[in-house]
Amino acid sequence: MRKMSAASSGRVKIGDLPDDLLRRVVSLLSARQAVQTSALSRRWRHLWRSAPLLQILPDDGFRTVRGLNEFAKHLLLLRDRAALLDACVINFDCCEFESYQDLPDDPDVGLWLRHAVSCQAQWIRVEIYVEDDPLCLPDLPLVSKHLRVLELKYVKIKDSLVDFSGCPALEHLKFWGGFIHAHMIxxxxxxxxxxxxxxxxxxxxxxxxIPSLISLQLKHFWGATPFLEDMPLLVTASVSLSDGGRDRCVNTEFGKCGDPGCFDCGANKVIDCDSCVLLQGLSGTSTLELKAESRVQQVYFLQEPYNFVEIEDSDKPLKQAFPFKNLKIVEIKCHEGDERVNTVLKILSQNSVPLEKISVLQTKRRPRYI
Structure with missing residues (x-):
């Protein structure tokens, strides 16, 4: 009986696949593993040079930052300059390097980013964990007509990098667990x-x-609450305020403590802000979710310097009203017995939000053990 061929039996060997598919197979590997496939056969020798996905991952096993930088430098020099990238992922833990804090070298992420941009990458993700001080990315703007998604995790970001005027195709932006030391995004x-x-x-x-923004999630941040400028296209927004907000002196629950010798009040200039912080940018939403930690006292998403105590016994309207004309759903999440809910409801009603559109979800407080 004649043996059936691989094609007739429905089975295909990996060597029977076209080069384009093999390049995508290579893309599933880390950069170092992809290079190692060149030893498989003559056909595989150069496939890694034009793989559409570049991944510098923690499983590459480099002992020192210098070793990583040397490998990446040669990798980028040997890649096919005409080969375009669909995506670039840079993800590793600096604590895995030997005596990282004592070494003069930092990962040359700026070089890798520039290479990804020059290869017209549509998706770039940078995730670099450093135990004490996050790695600061180069303070240089990204310029790309092709970049659509940018994710930055555990890194420090300064002004020029978050000026995306040179990225007209960018639609998805994510910052996670890092520091944003920039005056403007x-x-x-x-x-x-x-x-x-x-x-x-x-x-x-x-x-x-970001006037073209449709959805926004702003949660679990610390430092000075960011100022949201007009976002007329915003549809859904979720804002969560934590105890780490620095819109007040550390010695008081509201604004400044009143002590003329208080260093924190003198150094913290954001306390004196008398303009809208979040309300103006959120006023165009149709679905809005607001959360606050139990110790957060000021209504940061409203008009400063109002706070809960000052408004509760007063019917005076806000200095500057922002009617929520498109709002269909409002969710307020808090602990049971939180009297600040009445304040929020009053202020929302002053801004043309009918109470029947607002749902309040109250949860039980966790018991405190001494």
Whole structure:
């Protein structure tokens, strides 16, 4: 009986695949593993040079930062300059390097980013964990007509990097667990943005100017609450305020403590801000979720310097009203017995939000053990 061929039996060997598919197979590997496939056969020798995904991952096993930088430098020099990248992922833990804190070298992430941009990468993700002080990315703007998604995790970011005027195709932006020491985050094109677990500078407010934004998540941040400029296309927003907000003196629950010798009040200039912080940018939403930790007292998403105590016994309207004309759903999450809910409801009603559109979800406080 004649043996059936691989094709007739429905089985295909990996060597029967076209080069384009093999390049995608190579892309599933880390950069070092991808290079090692060149030893498989003559056909595989150069496939890694034009793989559409570049991944510098923690499983590459480099003992020193210098070793990583040397490998990446040669990797980029030997890659096919005409080969375009779909995505670039840079993800590793600096604590895995031998005596990282005592070494003069830092990972040359700026070089890798520039290479990804020059290869027209549409998606770039940088995730670099350093135990004490996050790695500061180069303070240089990204310029790309092709970049669509940018994710930055556990890194420090300064002004020029978050000026995305040179990235007209950028639509998805995510900052996670790092430091944003920039005066302005701006983009003409971003539609979806997430800022989760990040620290802002506490000496000035970071302005967020993204008029094309459709969805926003701003949660678990610390430092000075960012200032949201007009976002007329915003549909959904979720804002969560934590105890780490630096819009007040550490010695008091509201604004300044009143002590003329208080260093914190003198150094913290953001306390004196008398303009809207978050309300103006959120006023166009149709779905809004607001959360606050139990110790957060000021209504940061409203008009400063109002706070809960001052408003509760007063019917005076806000200095500057921002009617929520498109708002369909409002969710307020808090602990049971939190009297600040009445304050929030009063202020929302002053801004043309009917109470029937607001749902309040109260949860039981966790018991405190001594």
């Amino acid at each position: 701006s983009s003409p094109s971003v539609k979806h943005m997430i800022i989760d677990g990040c620290g802002f500078n506490r000496k000035f407010r970071t302005h967020i100017s």
